[in-house]
Amino acid sequence: MDSIKDLFKRYYTKSLEKNNNKTVYDLFKWKKTDVFLKDHKTHKVLVDMKDLEFPEQYSQNACDIIASKYFRKAGVPGKLGYENSMKSVAHRMVNFWRESLKDEGLIKTEEESSIFYDECVYGLLNQMYAPNSPQWFNTGLKLSYGIKGVKQGNYYFDDTLNKVMECEDSYTRTQASACFILSIEDKLLGRHSISDQFVTETKLFKGGSGTGTNFSTIRAKGEKLSGGGSSSGLMSFLKALDRNAGAIKSGGTTRRAAKMVCLDVNHPEIMDFISWKSKEEDKVRALGKMGYDMDIDGEAYETVSGQNSNNSVRFSNGFMGKVDRLKANPDETINLTGRVDSKVAKTEKVKKIWDIFNTSAWKCADPAPQFSDTFNAWHTCPAGEDGKVNASYNSINSTNPCGEYAFLDNTSCNLASINIYKFYDTDKDIFDIKGYLHIISLVQLILESSIHWGQFPTEDIARKTHLFRTTGLGISNIASLFMVMGYPYDSNEARTLAASLVGILTGQSYYVSSLMAKEVGSFEKFQINKPYMMKVLRNHARAASVDMESFSKTIGSSFSNEFEGLNYTPLKVDHELLKIQNLSYIGDKLKSCWIDALKSGAKFGYRNAQVTVIAPTGTISFAMDCGATSIEPFFSHIVYKKLSGGGFMTIINPVITIALKKLGYTTEQIEDILSYVLEKETVTENDFTYEKILDGKIEGAPHLKDEHLDIFDTSNKCGSGERYIDPMGHVKMVASITPLISGSVSKTVNLPKNASIQDFKDVILSSWKLGIKGIALYRDSSKAAQPLNTSLSASDNIRLEDLTYNQLLNKARDLQKGVKYSKRDKPVGIRMGTTHPAQIDDVKIYTTVNRSSSGEISEIYITTDREGTIIMGLLNSLSKAISVMLQYHVPAQDISRMLRGQKYEPYGFVQKHPYIKYVSSISDLVSKIIDIELGDFSKCQVKPENYDKDSLILGNSSTELNSQKINTTEIRSKKIDGERIYGSTCPNCSSTRMVRNGTCMVCLDCGSTTGCS
Secondary structure (H helix, E strand, C coil): CHHHHCCCCCCCCCCCCCCCCCCHHHHHEEEEEEEECCCCCCEEEEEEEEEEEEEEECCHHHHHHHHHHHCCCCCCCCCCCCCHHHHHHHHHHHHHHHHHHHCCCCCCCCHHHHHHHHHHHHHHHCCCCECCCHHHHHHCCCHCCCCCCCCCCCCEEEEECCCEEEEEEEEECCCCCCCCCCCCCCCCCCCCCCHHHHHHHHHHHHHHCCCEEECCCCHHHHHEEECCCCCCCHHHHHHHHHHHHHHHCCCCCCCCCCEEEEEECCCCHHHHHHHHHHHHHHHHHHHHHHHCCCCCHHHHHCCCCCCCEEEEEECHHHHHHHHCCCCCCCCEEEEEEECCCHHHEEEEHHHHHHHHHHHHHHHHHHCEEEEHHHHHCCCCCCCCCCCCCCCCCCCEEEEECCCCCCCCCEEEEEEEEEHHHHHHEECCCCHHHHHHHHHHHHHHHHHHHHHHCEECCCCCHHHHHHCCEEEEEEEEEEHHHHHHHHCCCHHHHHHHHHHHHHCCCCCCCCHHHHHHCCCCCCCHHHHHHHHHHHHHHHHHHHHHHHHHHHHHHHHCCCCCCCCCCCCCCCCCCHHHHHHHCCCCHHHHHHHHHHHHHHHHHHHHCCCCCCCECCCCCCEEEEHHCCCCCCCCCCCCCCEEEEEECCCCCEECCHHHHHHHHHHCHHHHHEEEEEHHHCCEEEEEECCCCEEEEEECCCCCCCCCCCCHHHCCCCCCCCCCCCCCHHHHHHHHHHHHHHHHCCCCCCCCCEECCCCCCHHHHHHHHHHHHHHCCCCCCEEEECCCCCCCEEECCCEEEHHHHHCCCHHHHHHHHHHHHCCCCCCCCCCCCCCCCEEEEEEHHHHHHHEEEECCCCCCCEEEEEEECCCCCCHHHHHHHHHHHHHHHHHHCCCCHHHHHHHHHCCCCEEEEECCCCCCECCCCCHHHHHHHHHHCCCCCCCCCCCCCCCCCCCCCCCHHHHHHHHHHCCCCCCCCCCCCCCCCCCCHHHHHHHCCCCEECCEEEECCHHHHHHHC
C-alpha cells in the first residue's frame, strides 16, 4: 500500500460487489424493540419510544443507550419527526464523513465513495468502532435532515480565505470534539485573561465539553500588581472558577462540569493547592456530623469549594529525582518562584510537599500526579506554530479532564474507539490483523473528515486545530480479549499483547496520516516541527522493538537503537514472548507498521500531529456492547442483562464461558462453575419475584484449577472473595502502553480502603520511573460521600455501632444535662405506636415508635428480618439505649440530631417507605423517622401533600400519619458490578448505579458519563 486509494477496499462488504440489489443494511438481520427509561428518583418517564429498529445482535442496554442519548428527537422529516432506526443514525454520520472527505480531496471517485460508505456503515453497525458522543449528537443533521439550528458563536477555518470564520448555524458543520485544552494569561481583562476564562469555560460546559488548563501563569497571593496593591492570589480565582463550573454544570444537566486544573510544583501557592480539596473534605465530614446531607450533590458538598474539577500537580524530573533521593537526603529542597514578584519566592522542603501531596491524594483522591517532562519528551510539536522550542506556551502544559488528550494549549481533539474484541476469532484462535488495520484506516479518515468540516468554540481553537489536526483513536474491551485468550490482566502476556495492539493502532494511524499528507498536504506546522516529531516517532518504533540501526540503512540514515532524549528506558514489546504465545504474526505487523509510518512520513509528512489516545470510553463502550471499557479490567463476573419487556436477567459475564471452554474444561465442569458463581435465591417482595445473586465470586468454584484463578481476577473483590488485581498491575499495564500511544492514558489505580499513604507514594514513584505520563489514584471510601463511619462528635473517635449499652446510656445522660427531668418514667401497660417499614439494599428494617399517654415518644424499637445475626443484636442494643434516653426525657429532636448523618453499612436507596428514599445508615433512618413522628419532614426526600415545610408540628403525629394513604413505590435493588460510587446519582436518569471509569464516572443503567469522552 503506497497510496490513499489503496485504503478504499471492500473487506467486510465483498458480497455487495456481486449483488447490486443489496445494500450494506441488508447484511444485517434487524429487530424491532421498545426503549423505556425513567428517572430513578422522580419516576418521571425520560424516554418511551416504540418500534425502534436495531441490528438483531444489539443488547437491550445498547438499544436503550443509543436511542435515549443519540437518536435525534425533533426536526427529522417524516411522520414521526424523530429518528427511529440505527440505519438513520449510521447514514447521517457516515454520509457526512464521506462528503467531507470528498470536499477535502481524499475521496476522488464514486467507487471510493461507495466503498468508504459501505465499510464504515458496516463497522459501525457491527459495533466494531464508535466515535465519541458529540459526533452522535449532531454530525450530519443539516446534510441529512436540513436541521440548521441557530448561530451559537462557533468558528471554523476557511481554507479558501485562509482565515477563521464564524459559523452561520449549528449543524452545517459538526462539533465533533469533546476534549479541549485552554490557555490563561496573568491578566484580569482581555483575550485569554482570567475574566475571559469564565466566558470560555461557560461556553464549553454549556455544550457538555470538558476543559483543561494549567494555571501556573497566575501570580500568587501577595505579588504586586501594576496598578499598586497586591494580588488576591491564584487560589481566590480557582475558587471563583470552581463556583462558576458548579453553577453552569455540564451540558445543561445536573452533572458536574468536566474540568482539569493543573499547577506546576514550583508555584508559591502549591501547598494550598495540594491541600485544597482534602481540607474541603474535612469540612464536609464536619458538616455531616451536624446533620447536613453528605451526598455528592447534597448541602455539605455544595457548601465547600473545589468540587467541580480534577486537580493535578505537574511534577518535573528534577523534583521527582529529589523525591527518589529522599531516603539518602531528606533535606532536599525546591524553590517556589513568584510569577512577577521575587518577594514571594521561598524555599520549601521536597519531603514536606511530597508528604502533603500523598496525604491529600490518600484522603480524597485529589490531586493526581502529572509528569511534565515525560509528557514533553514525547511532544511531537514543541516548536508550536512560531518555531520557539523553549517557549512555555509551546509545551504540553495540561490535559483534558480525563487526562488522555495532551497537547498544545487552545487545541481540541475528537475521539473514537475500536472494540478490539471484535477482531478475535475464538474458534480459530486468531486475531484478524487485516480487519483491524482496515478499521483503523477508516476511522482515521473519519476523524480527519470531522476536522475538515468541523466547528470549534473559540477562534484560537479553530485556528490551532486546523494548524495541527490532532485526532484521538483508541481501543476498548481489551479485558474480554485477555480473558478468552487465557491471559491474566496482571501478566506479562497481557501487557505484551496490549502494547502490540496499541502499537499497531498508532503505527498504522501515522501511516494513514502520511498517505493523507501525500494527497492533500501535511498539517500546516509540520515542517517547523518535523525534526522533533520524527524523533518521537522513532522512539515509538524503538518501543515496538524495531531495529532502528538496520532500518536506518535502508533509507540512507544512521540511527541507533538507543532512545533519543529520554532520561529513562521505556518498556519495549517482548517479541520472544509473542513468539512463545504463537502471536508472532502480531509482532511482525507491529514492526512493519512502524517502518511504513517512518518511511512514508519522512517523505510526505503527516496530516495529523497526534493520532491516538486511550480514553475512558464509557457511553460508547456500552453502545458497542463491550464487556469492559477502555483498557480497564472487568468490574465483576456478574452482568445484568436488561430485557425488552422490562426488568433484568442476571447472567454471568459471557466471556467467562468462552474462556473456560478454551482452557479445556468440559461442558459439565463449566456448568458447575457457572452455577457456583450464579448461585441464587428467589426473593418475593410485594408480589414482585426476582432472583438475587448470593455471592458472585469465582474462587472456590468446583473443578477450577488454582493456576487459572488469576485469569478471572477483577478490579475489585467479588462477593466474599479475596482476590483482586494488585494496584501495580494497573500501573504496569499503563506503562506498557504509554510508549506506543500519541497522547496519554486515562486510568485510575484502585487501592483498597486499608491502603497506606506509603502505598500511594510507591505507586506514584513507580509510575514516574516507568515513564507513565500521568495517573490517578483512588482509595476506597476516601471521599466523604463514600461509606464511612463517622464519630459521634469531633472529639469522639468511638463509632456509634461500637458503643456499648452503658456508653450509650452515658451519652444519653450527657445529652440531658440542663434538662429538668432526672427521673426515668418507664412506660407500663399497653402502648400505642406506629411502625415504619423500610428496606436498605436487601436488609428489611422495622422501626416501631411508641408513645406515652401524654403523647410523648417513649420507646423506639428497631428490628430486622435477620434473626440471630450480629445486626439484630446491635439493633436491640440501639433500641434499648434510645428508649432509655427517651424515658429519661432526653428530647427526641436531640436524639434525632445525634443520630443524623451517621454513615455505615447498610446505606443507600430506601424502599418501602413513602417519605424516606435515601439514608446513610440505619441510625440516619431512625433519625428521619423520629423527625417524621415529630411532624418534621424537612429531611425527607418526599413530603406529604399540603406539607408546610416552614412549620414544625411537635407532638403526636401518628394519627395524621395513619390517616394518610401511603403509596410505596417499588424500586428494584440490583447488585452493583464495579467500583460503586456511593452517594452519586446519574445526571440523566438519577440511577445510583455509578461506577468509576478511568478518572470519570459512568452510569451502568443509561451510559451517561461525568467526563468528556
